[in-house]
Structures are given as structure tokens and as C-alpha cells.
Amino acid sequence: MTRIKRRGSQLKVTMGEYEASILDSLAEQLIELLEADQLAHPAEDPFARWEAELVGESELDTSDPVIARLFPAAYRDDPAAEADFRRYTQTTERRTKIAQARLVRDALAESDLGRSPVLIRLIDSDAWLKTINGLRLSLGVRLGVESADDLEELEALPEDDPRHYVLSIFNWLGGLLESLIDVLD
Numbered sequence: 001m002t003r004i005k006r007r008g009s010q011l012k013v014t015m016g017e018y019e020a021s022i023l024d025s026l027a028e029q030l031i032e033l034l035e036a037d038q039l040a041h042p043a044e045d046p047f048a049r050w051e052a053e054l055v056g057e058s059e060l061d062t063s064d065p066v067i068a069r070l071f072p073a074a075y076r077d078d079p080a081a082e083a084d085f086r087r088y089t090q091t092t093e094r095r096t097k098i099a100q101a102r103l104v105r106d107a108l109a110e111s112d113l114g115r116s117p118v119l120i121r122l123i124d125s126d127a128w129l130k131t132i133n134g135l136r137l138s139l140g141v142r143l144g145v146e147s148a149d150d151l152e153e154l155e156a157l158p159e160d161d162p163r164h165y166v167l168s169i170f171n172w173l174g175g176l177l178e179s180l181i182d183v184l185d
Helices: 017-034 046-055 065-070 079-110 122-143 148-155 162-184
Strands: 003-007 010-014 118-121
Touching (some): 017 065, 017 079, 065 122, 079 118, 122 162
Antiparallel strands (some): 010 118
């Protein structure tokens, strides 16, 4: 059971080793989903990196429903405006999401994957909130959650259904997210 306490300029999160391992694995999977060769090894020269971003290298594969959910269209009715928007923002957005997920993984690693409390600096709490929310959105897509009715149907699944386990992680992430928000308020 995860417990969160605010201690000065940081949060002290006590979680089970299995919870830390699950969160670490999910964050790793999110990074793998978002990374492309160009993002994994950005150019050292800032101008070369900027040029690559403007050219729109490594476009997102929005045919994957998870990617489409994590990067929703800004201009659904205007393909040209949407293409421009993606060209100018997608690489930075992806790098930001990857950096945030890495920050979560680093803090989990420092805690020896939950063997000691996870310490989250308050200035890093936004990255934690966004990463956990992104993980929950991803699982929701994979589970087919689009409405409260969908969630009710999933809640009625027998325990031997593989989706039941994924749903329990989805719900745990929701509780973790809510607990973090409550402590930060």
C-alpha cells in the first residue's frame, strides 16, 4: 500500500517493492514507445537538433491508439494546421515526456525499487503527475476504456481474465495520482 507524506521540499513515498517494480516497468515501456532512434541519440549541436525538429524527423505513428491518445490532434478539422502543429511541437513534446518518465525511473532506482522510500522533490512532482497520468491513459486505451460504462463492464470481469490484472494496475495508478494531488494541495 502506497503512503505519501510531504516533508519540506520533497515528498516521501513509501510503496511496496512490487508497486515500485510495476511503476518502473510501465515507465520504461512508455519511454520505449515514445523513443525513436533520432530521439534516443539527439545531435550534440543544438542547431542540428533544432533543424531535425523542424524537418519533422521521426513522426509519431498515430495509428497506435496509445500514441493518438497521448498526443491528441490539436486541429482535427484542418489537416494542414495539424501537420504544422505536429512539425513544430511533437519532438519537444516527446522529449519532455521521455525526460519526465526517466525522472520517475531515476527516483525509483534511488529507492532501490521501493526497498527504501521514494523521495520526490516538489519541483519534480509535475513530471510524476504527468507520467502517471500518461501511464493510466495508456492502460485505459489498451483496456478500451472510453466511458464510465466501459469501466463498469471491466469491473465485472472474472479474476482469471487477463484484463482484470491490468485493470487493477489502472485503478492503482488512479489512486496514486489522486494521493499525489491530495498531498500537493
